[in-house]
Amino acid sequence: MNLSLRFWAALDGLLVRLRQRRATLSLLMDLAVVALSWQATYLFRLGFERWASARPAYDAAVLAGLLLLYALVFLLLQVPRSIWRFSGFGEVKRLAWACLLAGALGGAAVRALGLEGVPRAVLALHPVMALMGLVLVRILYRMLYEHMRARLHRGSGTVRQLLILGAGEAATRLIAGLRDGDSLIHGLLDDDPTKTGQRIAGCPVLGALDSLGAQCERLPLTHLVIAMPSLRGAARRRVFDLASATGLPVLTVPSADELRDGMPLERVRDIKPEDLLGREPVQLDEAGIGEMIAGSTVLITGAGGSIGSELCRQVARYAPRILVLYELSEFNLYAIEQELGERFPTLQLVRVIGDVKDLAHLRATLGQWRPQLLFHAAAFKHVPLMEEEHNAWACVRNNTLGTYHAALAAAEVGVARFVLISTDKAVNPTNVMGASKRAAELVIAALAREHASTRFMAVRFGNVLGSSGSVIPKFKEQIARGGPVTVTHPDIIRYFMTIPEAARLVLQAAAIGESGQVLVLDMGEPVKIVELARTMIRLSGRTLDEIGVVFSGLRPGEKMYEELLVSDEKTRVTSVKALRAASLQEEPASSHVILKWLHTAKDENVRASDLLAMLVAEYQPPK
Template sequence: MTLLIDAWVVIVAWNATYLFRLGFERWIVARPDYDTWVLFGVVLVYLLASAACKVPQSMWRFCGFGEVKRLTLACAVAGLVCAAGVMGLQLYKVPRAVLALHPLVVWVGVCLVRIAYRMLYEHARARITGGQGDIRRAVVLGAGEAAKRLLAGIHRQGWIVLGLLDDDPAKQGARIAGVPVLGPLDAVLDKGVRGAATHLVIALPSASAAQRRRAVELAGRAGLPVLTVPSAEELRDGQAHVDRVRDIEPEDLLGREAVQLDEAGIGDVLCGKTVLITGAGGSIGSELCRQVARFGPARLVLYELSEFNLYSIEQALSGQFPNLPLVRLVGDVRDAQHLRATFSRWRPQVVFHAAAYKHVPLMEDLNAWSALRNNTLGTYQAARAAAEAGAERFVLISTDKAVNPTNVMGASKRAAEMVVSSLVEEFTHTRFMAVRFGNVLGSSGSVIPKFKEQIARGGPVTVTHPDIIRYFMTIPEAARLVLQAAAIGDSGQVLVLDMGEPVKIVDLARTMIRLSGHSEQDIPIVFSGLRPGEKLYEELLADADATVPTPIPRLRIARLRESAASLQVADWLAHMHQADSLPDAEVRLRLRTLVPEYVPAV
């Protein structure tokens, strides 16, 4: 259609130029006999020039300066070719003024047609939408079923989709719901393809993690804000609709394939059971609650110190699982008497211990005693209370910072693993186990929320060191790993996830800056230096530890070495329970007596 209209404009401009040159009396009769054939050749040249300059690929309702530049180039090239052709063929009866003026008249004509169309479109759109809000124009990466469903509903939200991109050659050049497929995904880097887009939307929920990660990387290099449709898991769980775009979330940045778990085995452990979760309102605890609720427990006991967090998770679970009986308890794992009373009353069969202080620098200075009391002594009290109440399984959520710890938080979590293991022989009816994983993207205190806030403020984004790396997993993946540990773990075991390649924190910061539509010139990255107790890299296993495989791919069981200190846990606990408060230096000394591999950072 575009080429037909442009051809009509070329014909009108040719006649208008004759009229201007020869006047009303002679503009028809004074033409040479071969003028029709000349006009035919002129139209053909203009159309070929337009195609070469990608003029037909543009959308008139978004015509802007870039389109005008392409039209100018096409008209200039076509005008020169036509003039050279007429002169070379010695067709001297065609007036030279016509050859000179015709490209200018064509250029004015094609520009006016597009401008008029855009004015009418904007007027009609303003009448429909009331003219409220900014116009958001998107190019969508993906042209599959998700893109079709997105197009069906996104226009009602005030969005205008300029085009689609897809690597499938069969889709390129086609139209989906009236929107053209402009090229492969890497065409998003072409300004001519992006046109007047204000946003990019990734619509690849069913693609592999590697494909989604590639799409995110390409979109980030385009310099526009990037959004995405909900993931396949969100759509499957009914948490979102495909026509509702959202910001890029941590799991989109990670680009990892989710571990496939034994859902049937987990269901056997949780279905119809009373399950208690400490720290139920925290980042990991709240996701654990959601994951456990899916398996139909008889009762879910929420044990949480923060009143607000407890209220938040209770409201979320009540809305999503209205038939699940909830017990909402404000409680502190440092309160042994309250723990024993709680476990004695509700008799949980499965306990997930997620209550912990985990912020490394915060626990390093002035709060070391609080970290030890909560992370180590609180874990021991919760584990003993669970066993005394007849619990079948007790699962401790540990961390990679427990391996060769250099900080109080990591040492207190390694000590927690050891005090839980010390109960194995005393309570043979309870399985005690721990799950160890790396940093959780998007959890409270993680870098993602911090980077988001800094970008929203206009920067700078602070990274402690240019070489610092971390292993990452998503909150849902961490929660599923914990459930799997409860199903297959045996007493005294620590389960470890093969977390793949570590991520450089500075690269993560750069990606988030790009996905927000900015560059490092707009939002700089500042290196602030390593914080107290912080490592450049984390480990999931100590050198002397060994692992054995499990039926779950990428999930292994660590058989941890025993030391003389670990055999004296009972004496160590007895001394610690006698202390009311200890200074930081004394806490570090006490932790080293139990965890000899703990070497505080200088």
């Protein structure tokens, strides 16, 4: 290591050691600046000849009093807690208010005490001089820090060399955050022609997004960062397509949903599959949902699962009186309870380990807490696993019988709304899992006619990105291992939505749905699975030659494409643009006879798939 690098490394080490005393040192340095500004103000007012001799004898006491006053104001406004290397316009505003307040109080005190020897111009100008000095010190520190980090990174060879896509507020805040890390920002791209040639937070805007390919050839880039959290629809997909075509690893700032949940904008992350959808967000009836949930008792079965846990988060935002978490997995129940306890400390949580196949326990739980709203998310949903005969009965008992138990117990205690979480695989089902969910829909359709005091409804949506058992985590693991990525068929397509979208759809359905209805979301265009896999490979910075795609063939019970509506279901529009409602028709077969038989069926020779075919007319079990 040469002498220059040793100097910068030593300085970096010193700053790291001083960081634990940052607040105290910051306050002392700020007070030193205030004191120097007092001298500079006298110099400006009286000139070199008189700046020392023309002062009153009590000037040192006045300065001591002012320093004490500035220290109190700085502590009140938490100025010492700021981090100088991140200083921006917000910090300047805080300093301006501090100097204005301290200067006004100090000037008023000096005049009130009759200390006429202190010139009024000095009292008036000193806060301005102090503000200029405080800001200048922070600018100089930030310049020194960034220069030091750049020299160290160049010496170590570990620096990430970035190009940022987007030149708005998100990019400005992102630059401030990245400058503290191992990053060198070469510039920004933006389609606003008025920004080209300008500098954003000291970084040049190099041109439009379409010039990305040329910039990648010209610059020694290692990563791209997309800083457009509010971009939606086709425009968002275009940006990701441009980025993926470069072959560089792509990072992004948090999405609008993540920002709403409190994630800092400056925290870049890898691309998630939901980033690729770019669908316009569904506009919900927030007032109606809030009126339904606020102050009520809500029970969620399967509260620790992918959909159930997100439902808990969404419900908690609307301030229910009590949230009952009903979950079979001890670990999942503990995890969601801990998270909710931290994020919503005033919310009363009830943790119940329970199985929806246990009707007596469900009755006791609902009888004790008497919820007004019940979301039934407990289910088995892995299609190939449930196709195996030794698992098929477990699927039927959990998905169909469990729904019957939850719905029956809800009706008996007078739950106002019961919402079943269903799936597009329940439409013209070709597998046990889908048929068991269609049977569950028919069960609540039957109960809806028998128990008019409870609204029974179902919600259907497609594949949920990131949920347990979904294809996306599997793709990510395969890419991380070096491939290949396995896709069942080159033409297979699926509808996708994010977990937060799914949870919000469920809440909206509960607010506007009528008894005996199924609500479905306009899922937009279906996604070709092989193209999703290829895009994920490219966005990871790998090529299709490095990470191949192989086709493994359709799995047992798997469809080439999914549907959201049974062919004879008649849909109607709802008050929410992206939602449509249909009737949950009950087939002629008696669901009550089948369910009664399910209670006692354990070792009979009848296959679970054959039993389902007796209830679900459109299901044809494999021979």
